Amino acid sequence: MTERIREFLRTRREDGPCVVIDLDVVKENYHAFSRALPDTRVFYAVKANPAPEVLALLAKLGxxxxxxxxxxxxxxxxxxxxADRISFGNTIKKERDVVRAMELGVRLFAVDCTAEVEKVARSADKVGVKDARIFCRILCDGAGADWPLSRKFxxxxxxxxxxxxxxxRLGLTAYGISFHVGSQQANINAWDSALASASAVFQECATRGLSLSMVNLGGGFPARYLRPIPGVPAYGDAIFQALSKHFGNRLPETIIEPGRGMVGDAGLxxxxxxxxxxxxxxxQVSWVYLDIGKFNGLAETMDEAIRYPIRTARDGDATVPCVLAGPTCDSVDVMYEKTPYMLPFSLEIGDRVLIEGTGAYTTTYSAVAFNGFPPLKQYVI
Amino acid sequence: MTERIREFLRTRREDGPCVVIDLDVVKENYHAFSRALPDTRVFYAVKANPAPEVLALLAKLGxxxxxxxxxxxxxxxxxxxxADRISFGNTIKKERDVVRAMELGVRLFAVDCTAEVEKVARSADKVGVKDARIFCRILCDGAGADWPLSRKFxxxxxxxxxxxxxxxRLGLTAYGISFHVGSQQANINAWDSALASASAVFQECATRGLSLSMVNLGGGFPARYLRPIPGVPAYGDAIFQALSKHFGNRLPETIIEPGRGMVGDAGLxxxxxxxxxxxxxxxQVSWVYLDIGKFNGLAETMDEAIRYPIRTARDGDATVPCVLAGPTCDSVDVMYEKTPYMLPFSLEIGDRVLIEGTGAYTTTYSAVAFNGFPPLKQYVI
Known part of the structure; x- marks a missing residue:
């Protein structure tokens, strides 16, 4: 909760839930990543929050x-x-979308199988692109992450x-390796074993005469929710040490893809x-129903994975265990039930609650109109 | 898959996934419910599919x-x-929404606690409504349902x-009881124990001098997915028998709220x-990625709850086990993995697949723009 957000909400008059994004926090987060990993390029994961104001700020920052x-x-x-600052990082692309991306100037593509490689190669032929680069995503176990990744990518x-x-062989540049240690990764050493695997692929490629250049360290950098997490500098140190351990003094070019870590705590x-x-x-347990739930902003409470901090004007009063649920006629629209949430006993119908760390994966996940409720409204300040 | 949908898809030229709703099927389903429960009023659950064409057809049918x-x-x-044909069936309502509904002429409201009753009573006072009716929803265990309901309502x-x-006491008409046996309920006897509870509430109210009139039998009527289900007449018979068993010859007025059962199998x-x-x-297992997934239409594959029948032009060829996933960069966007889906070995990238029984809970659940993918497009024919 920043002073700017507090001030904005004081004057807001519209009805219904909203998220407010403070660009100053996004800016601080960008600088924190740049400082912690000075030789690493930051590729912001647009899906976390594609608000034009957020993208424009980050583009301006470099x-x-x-x-x-x-x-x-x-x-x-x-x-x-x-376009040279854009990566088409989805390993699942329609060939016509690869063509379109190349027409827009994009040259960097994620792949994880030969069929996808062939789409990129055919598209490059079609568009007449000679300098398309691919990086191959490798599987990674994701242990320690609150939102662990499956074997999907x-x-x-x-x-x-x-x-x-x-x-x-098909004329593309074999550029590097990527992996993802799992979203909201609380273990700063999670990158170590993935970098060991990446290093092994670099060596195997070298024996085949292919010189890889880049390691995409992915995302996973956490936002501040209820559970304490290490700061960005601790991640930077651990990653640099793991890079040195596995690549010695031949450090590859590196990139990171923070999404949640960039915008999560910028939103309320x-x-x-x-x-x-x-x-x-x-x-013994009360049910507290909010006007926001799994379908209009809080999708990441799925399986109670992400536990957001919640503030009320009655904090400090005695608390009671509450099941927290959304407003729709859908029984899965319950945020916290297995582990009830402690909220003030004095909480009343009509009270406002503030849900912190909600700048990432809230607006875009919103359903178009489930139960007639509109998607989450966003203000970027 | 109806002939009308087949014909429509043959001439469709747009890119991207879509759902097509055949109004003739909706009409048949409405008549099937009317025939199976001739003395029961049908309240279509709008949330299942609020397409204006669907609502207009059903309004015309009565x-x-x-x-x-x-x-x-x-x-x-x-x-x-x-307005007299509308029920505000959500037990979680903002008081200003109750007021607005009353101003629009609605008189029938669901409640499940005294706080909600008080909202309805205050709203009636405010709007000057003398004939507001409430029905109280009771808990029901939902055993046998593919999408069982929690204790939320x-x-x-x-x-x-x-x-x-x-x-x-606050001037409202205590009108009746409602319950919900769980969505996609395959057990035609699921209504029996709920009706026993409803009958007990009728008796308890009678001893207090309150004469209840109505039992809202809820939804739960299934659509045809992969698993065989009983027909609507079997549900009608079982419900009528359970009503007779628990209410004798003093049968209450009854209503049902089909949503999935009305529109599910009308969509492809x-x-x-x-x-x-x-x-x-x-x-041994292949990963098959579609351009539709959990976030742009198939949300009900959550926990692999709903298994939709999938058709391809290569059906009849030898099949292999496949994990079925969506197109987004989100690892939870996987539809069927725990129980892989058998699909033709000959299936190729670029092939069209048809997903049946997708008329309910697909368009409205779609995310606004997750990963930049648009919400599911709908055609009503």
Missing amino acids: SCFDCASVVEIELALSAGAT GCVPEMAADVLEHGH IEAEVVLISKKAADD | SCFDCASVVEIELALSAGAT GCVPEMAADVLEHGH IEAEVVLISKKAADD
């Missing part, structure tokens, strides 16, 4: 952009980024050299208590 | 509407429903008489295979 789709590439370009490290060599949601009730006269 | 919000009430009114049956009596999604890959050279 950030690069990790884009998941042609729409995100167009957003980054509109915000002032040049990446191949086993043993397959990566084949994938990259295939691209090389203001919501309203719609109902407080009990299911039976002798229930 | 359906009533179960609305979750003021926006849904306005949609139903715009479609031609009169309803109170224990023992509390319902207090809730209704509180409303009566056409999607495209974006990528087919393996994570390791010796993997």
Whole structure:
């Protein structure tokens, strides 16, 4: 909660929940990443929050952009980024979208299998691009992350050299390796084993005459939620040490893709208590229903993965365990039930609550109109 | 897959996934419910699919509407429903929304606690409404449902008489009881124990001098997905028998709230295979990535709850186990992994796939723009 957000909310008159993003915090976060990893280029993960104001600020600061789709590439370009600062980081792309990205000037593409390599190669032929670069994503176990990644992206490290060599034969530049240690990763050493795998792929490629240049360290940098997390400098130190350990004095070019770590704690949601009730006269737990839930902003409470800090004007009063739920007629629209949330006993219907750390993965996840409720409104200040 | 949908898709030229709704199927489903439960009024659950064409058809056929919000009430009114055919069925309402609903003429409100009753009573006083009716939702275990309901809605049956009596004292009409046996309920006898509870509340209210009139049997009526389900007539018979068993010859007025059962099998999604890959050279399971996933239409694959039938032009060829995933850079965007899906070995990137039974809970659940992908496009024919 920043003073600027507090001031903004004091004068807000509209009804319904909203998220407010403080650009000053985004700026601080960008500088923190730059300082912690001075030789690493920052590719902001646009999907975390594609607000034009956020993208324009980051473009001005010199950030690069990790884009998941042609729409995100167009957003980054509109915000002032040049195409050489854009990575098409989705390993799952329609071939016509690869063509479109190349037409827009993008040259850097994520792949994790030969079929995707072939799409990039055919697209390069079609558009007449000679300098397309690919990096191969490898699987990584994601232990220690609050929002761990499945096996959806990446191949086993043993397959990566084949994938990259295939691209090389088809005229692409085999540029490097990427991985992702899992979103909201609290373990600063999570990069170590992934870098060991990346180094092994570099060596295997070298024996095949391919000289890789780059390691994409992915995202995973956490936002501040309820659980304490290390600061960005601690991540920077641990990553630099792991890089030195596995690559010696032949350090590769590196990039990072922070999304949550860049905008998560820049955002604050203001919501309203719609109902407080009990299911039976002798229930120990109260149900607190807000006007925001899983379908209009808080999707990341899925499986209670992300526990946001919640503030009320009655903090300091005695607390009671509450199940926290959203406003829709959908029974899965319950945020915290397995581990109830402690909230003031004095909380009343109509009270405002502030949900912190909600700058990432809130607006874009919102449903268009589930139950007739509008998507989360966003103000960028 | 109807002939009309087949014909429509043959001439469609736009890119990207879409759902096509055949109004003829909606009409058949409405008539099936009317025939199976001739003395029961149908309140279509608007949240399942609020397409104006669907609402207009149902309004014309004589359906009533179960609305979750003021926006849904306005949609139903715009479609031609009169306010006396609308229920504000959400137990979680802002008081100003209750006021607004009353101003629009709505008189029937769901409640499950005294705090909600008081909102309705204060709103009635404010708007000058003398004939507001409340029904109290009771908890029900939901066993046998593919999308079982949590304890989010309803109170224990023992509390319902207090809730209704509180409303009566505040000038509201204590109108009845509602429950929900769980969505996609395959057990036709699921209504029996809930009706036993409802009957007990009727008796308890009678001893307090309150004569309840109505039992809202909720939804739960399934759509045809992969698993075989009983037909609507079987549900009608079982419900009628359970009503007779628990209410004897003093049958209450009844209403049902089908959503999925009304529009689920009226819809078909056409999607495209974006990528087919393996994570390791010796993997037995292929990953098949579509241009639709959890965030742009298939949210109900959450926890692999709903298994949609999928058709391809290569059906009949030998099949292999596939993990089915969506197109976004989000690792939770995987539809079927725990129980892989059998798809033709000959399936290729660029192939169209048809996903059946997708008329309910697809368009409205879509995210506004996650990863830059647009919400699911809908055609109503």
